[in-house]
Amino acid sequence: MAAIRHEVIGVRTESDIVQVRQVVRQWAVQVGLGLVDQTKIVTAASELARNTVAYGGGGTLCLEALQEGARSGLRLTFEDRGPGIADVAKAMTDGYTSGTGMGLGLGGSKRLVNEFDIWSRPGEGTRVTVTRWR
Amino acid sequence: MTAYSAAHTTSAGKRLVDILRAHHSDILRDWIEVQIGRRSLPASELRAQCEEFLTLLVPALQNAHDPSIDGVSWQPAKEFLSNLSAVRAQQGFSPSETATFVFSLKQSIFQRIRDAGMTDAASIADDMWAATLLFDALGLYTTEVYQRGREQVIMRQQQDMLELSTPVVTLWDGVVALPLIGTLDSARTQVVMETLLHRIVETGATIAVIDITGVPTVDTLTAQHLLKTVTAARLMGAECIISGIRPQIAQTIVHLGVDLGDITTKSTLADAFRVALSRTGRTVTRTFAGAGPQRNGERPS
Amino acid sequence: MERIPILRMGSFLLVTIQVDMHDRLAMTLQDDLTRRIVEVNAKGVLLDISSLDMVDSFIGRMISNIAAMSRVLDAETVVVGMQPAVAITLVELGLSLPNVRTALNVERGMELLRAAAQLVAEGADGRDSP
Numbered sequence: 422m423a424a425i426r427h428e429v430i431g432v433r434t435e436s437d438i439v440q441v442r443q444v445v446r447q448w449a450v451q452v453g454l455g456l457v458d459q460t461k462i463v464t465a466a467s468e469l470a471r472n473t474v475a476y477g478g479g480g481t482l483c484l485e486a487l488q489e490g491a492r493s494g495l496r497l498t499f500e501d502r503g504p505g506i507a508d509v510a511k512a513m514t515d516g517y518t519s520g521t522g523m524g525l526g527l528g529g530s531k532r533l534v535n536e537f538d539i540w541s542r543p544g545e546g547t548r549v550t551v552t553r554w555r
Numbered sequence: 556m557t558a559y560s561a562a563h564t565t566s567a568g569k570r571l572v573d574i575l576r577a578h579h580s581d582i583l584r585d586w587i588e589v590q591i592g593r594r595s596l597p598a599s600e601l602r603a604q605c606e607e608f609l610t611l612l613v614p615a616l617q618n619a620h621d622p623s624i625d626g627v628s629w630q631p632a633k634e635f636l637s638n639l640s641a642v643r644a645q646q647g648f649s650p651s652e653t654a655t656f657v658f659s660l661k662q663s664i665f666q667r668i669r670d671a672g673m674t675d676a677a678s679i680a681d682d683m684w685a686a687t688l689l690f691d692a693l694g695l696y697t698t699e700v701y702q703r704g705r706e707q708v709i710m711r712q713q714q715d716m717l718e719l720s721t722p723v724v725t726l727w728d729g730v731v732a733l734p735l736i737g738t739l740d741s742a743r744t745q746v747v748m749e750t751l752l753h754r755i756v757e758t759g760a761t762i763a764v765i766d767i768t769g770v771p772t773v774d775t776l777t778a779q780h781l782l783k784t785v786t787a788a789r790l791m792g793a794e795c796i797i798s799g800i801r802p803q804i805a806q807t808i809v810h811l812g813v814d815l816g817d818i819t820t821k822s823t824l825a826d827a828f829r830v831a832l833s834r835t836g837r838t839v840t841r842t843f844a845g846a847g848p849q850r851n852g853e854r855p856s
Numbered sequence: 857m858e859r860i861p862i863l864r865m866g867s868f869l870l871v872t873i874q875v876d877m878h879d880r881l882a883m884t885l886q887d888d889l890t891r892r893i894v895e896v897n898a899k900g901v902l903l904d905i906s907s908l909d910m911v912d913s914f915i916g917r918m919i920s921n922i923a924a925m926s927r928v929l930d931a932e933t934v935v936v937g938m939q940p941a942v943a944i945t946l947v948e949l950g951l952s953l954p955n956v957r958t959a960l961n962v963e964r965g966m967e968l969l970r971a972a973a974q975l976v977a978e979g980a981d982g983r984d985s986p
Contacts, residue, residue: 436878439876442876442910446909446910456941457745457940457944457945459941460942461945461948463909464910467910467912467914468912468913471879490644491705491708528950529913529948529949529950529951530949532948532949532950533948533949748944748947749944752944753940755940756940756960759960759964761960783947783948786952787943787946787947788943790943790946790952790953791938791940791958791960792936792938792958792965793960
């Protein structure tokens with residue numbers, strides 16, 4: 422499996438979150454994802470970008486266009502050197518309570534993608550990798 | 556199919572057979588060497604494949620009755636290439652990479668043609684040309700096999716799509732019905748949601764009746780998928796009524812503790828339709844031919 | 857600073873979101889809308905999201921908040937024009953916006969708002985002047 426194209430962008434401010442949505446949408450279209458799949462990964466990217474900005478103190482997003490045999494995919498890796506997540510399992514279950522929820526959007530994002538991977542260590546940072554295949 | 560001229564067939568073909576026989580191990584070694592380093596394939600696997608193909612080449616050439624590779628003598632070699640193409644495709648090789656398996660054999664063959672001790676430059680050129688046409692044809696054959704494989708996948712997917720196709724029918728202005736047939740798994744739910752929502756946009760429906768008469772079992776997962784569909788429709792301003800609840804289904808739902816929330820459920824499509832009409836502000840009036848319209852127990856408008 | 861325009865149509869407010877909103881813009885909209893409802897004593901809010909090709913949890917919560925706050929201020933909110941891909945994604949995300957009324961488009965949304973306002977007027981029955 423090869424990444425035929427990749428790009429790294431900074432995710433530090435609120436307007437970067439908007440930027441992330443647009444860039445991910447462009448890449449999703451180029452990779453050939455259908456409209457619903459595009460929307461899903463753009464939404465997941467928005468959630469994860471917000472996490473990076475709000476909880477991670479800013480970080481980066483690496484976009485990769487993948488090709489595995491006949492199928493193509495889009496992989497996003499959000500990385501920050503922030504405080505990290507103490508209990509990842511618990512963070513994944515944080516749901517959206519009606520309006521007051523501080524849910525990290527991780528659980529929801531996981532449902533929007535085909536592959537989801539998270540690494541986090543308190544004091545070191547967090548890295549979330551999601552992939553959507555065609 | 557590319558063919559090489561009959562004039563060269565017998566003599567060039569014979570010389571090629573001789574070369575293959577005389578220098579089998581050298582050709583094999585050189586051929587393997589050219590391919591190593593191109594792509595990660597275990598050396599033993601590559602060696603086995605090369606050996607088998609070389610072994611198949613000789614009888615194929617010897618027993619060829621006509622210049623093309625369509626003849627029956629080429630069947631075993633082509634079958635081998637067919638399998639190779641399929642296996643390599645599965646392993647993630649592109650069709651070009653697989654074709655190179657054949658093309659890269661040319662190099663060692665050409666060398667041996669040159670070294671065959673022939674003094675006549677024209678003959679050497681003729682033999683190389685004959686060999687070129689042959690291996691080009693064989694290499695192209697692998698890409699054709701790959702193409703056919705893809706077409707089969709497409710056809711199979713089209714078939715799946717037809718089976719999955721979700722007919723959404725308009726029962727009345729603003730009321731659509733979606734008869735579900737078969738199991739409702741996660742993948743199907745996505746298709747169902749997409750189809751239903753698009754129809755809601757197209758028809759401007761405010762009520763969608765989802766009939767589950769054709770759904771064999773309703774377990775917790777199916778119920779979740781149904782709920783997702785209902786929620787998605789609601790987000791677009793359409794209310795759902797679920798009909799076709801058989802007695803066993805009703806029991807299962809209660810037994811499993813499935814919570815259908817405030818979704819209206821009816822046992823028959825007819826009942827659901829009646830509710831849908833009423834909710835969109837309509838009543839049904841019975842008329843008798845020759846007797847004029849009569850209201851039949853419906854509430855007065 | 858940019859703001860999302862709020863149009864007034866009689867006793868209703870119409871908001872059309874056409875830009876890719878960053879978080880602060882969404883918060884500003886919430887504040888502006890709440891203030892405006894009180895200012896004009898609005899009976900209903902129509903939120904047109906037909907241009908949004910993505911609604912994430914933040915925007916989803918904004919929508920919920922707007923609906924909840926308007927209700928407290930005695931106004932009904934209707935969200936119209938959600939795109940199918942957005943609806944499917946929201947459902948998958950786990951957001952169902954349970955207390956938010958929805959309609960297919962602006963026309964339908966206005967019908968709903970008028971009907972709701974009518975009920976309120978009928979219920980008031982002379983206590984308040986219409």
